[in-house]
Amino acid sequence: xxxxxxxxxxxxxxxxxxxxxxxxxxxxxxxxxxxxxxxxxxxxxxxxxxxxxxxxxxxxxxxxxxxxxxxxxxxxxxxxxxxxxxx
Amino acid sequence: xxxxxxxxxxxxxxxxxxxxxxxxxxxxxxxxxxxxxxxxxxxxxxxxxxxxxxxxxxxxxxxxxxxxxxxxxxxxxxxxxxxxxxxxxxxxxxxxxxxxxxxxxxxxxxxxxxxxxxxxxxxxxxxxxxxxxxxxxxxxxxxxxxxxxxxxxx
Numbered sequence: 008x009x010x011x012x013x014x015x016x017x018x019x020x021x022x023x024x025x026x027x028x029x030x031x032x033x034x035x036x037x038x039x040x041x042x043x044x045x046x047x048x049x050x051x052x053x054x055x056x057x058x059x060x061x062x063x064x065x066x067x068x069x070x071x072x073x074x075x076x077x078x079x080x081x082x083x084x085x086x087x088x089x090x091x092x093x094x
Numbered sequence: 095x096x097x098x099x100x101x102x103x104x105x106x107x108x109x110x111x112x113x114x115x116x117x118x119x120x121x122x123x124x125x126x127x128x129x130x131x132x133x134x135x136x137x138x139x140x141x142x143x144x145x146x147x148x149x150x151x152x153x154x155x156x157x158x159x160x161x162x163x164x165x166x167x168x169x170x171x172x173x174x175x176x177x178x179x180x181x182x183x184x185x186x187x188x189x190x191x192x193x194x195x196x197x198x199x200x201x202x203x204x205x206x207x208x209x210x211x212x213x214x215x216x217x218x219x220x221x222x223x224x225x226x227x228x229x230x231x232x233x234x235x236x237x238x239x240x241x242x243x244x245x246x247x248x
Contacts, residue, residue: 044171049220056228057205057220058121060191064152064202065122067192069101072136072153075190078199078232079138079159 100149102131107145113209115216116175120205125150128216139190142207154187160201160230164188166221168208176208176215185209191229204228 011019018027018039024046030037040048096106107129118126124146131141131151138159144150157164168181178184187207191200203226209216 045175047220053220054120057202060202060228061119061121063193064189064191065150067153072139072192075139075199079155
């Protein structure tokens, strides 16, 4: 991993993405990210939680599907339905 | 296209029914093409079956089935990524995680799936500054006597 020394208000460029150190207090570092809007920027731990949930979700089995019905607040009827191109 | 799936056997998915998640799902970036498998006996959940990996399928439901007033703040850039201007145009789904047993069923409210139904484009959105949980445990149903009209607050 490339490790660079930066002071407050100094930045690095990753392609066209700028990462700025805006403040340092003890073991807290404030980081600003200037990135095109199409580049998602997330805290690593949130990304990791969703990734872990997706992996667990992909392993879901049908065995307990019938138990779901009692747990969901079902509105009888078509609901959101399946997106159809013809809509 | 014809695909062999682990859970549903062979599926014949018309091209117009293919749902494309250009960025894949988080942790499944290589899986970009999906079909929604709508089995009457499974409603109100649907399966989001990967067309790229036969063993990958997710259980989806309408978030209204999980929490009464789900109002995620989806950023404009996330909407633009799938060709939408407002969330009103989108179909929203949340994933259910059905793991060890019925008491372990959770919903991922922090990373909903936002779909442009017109162009059949989708994206898994990570909500920012959100109080919604990625591990929202499905509550036991309220006893029947709770029908006093005082539903959960929005």
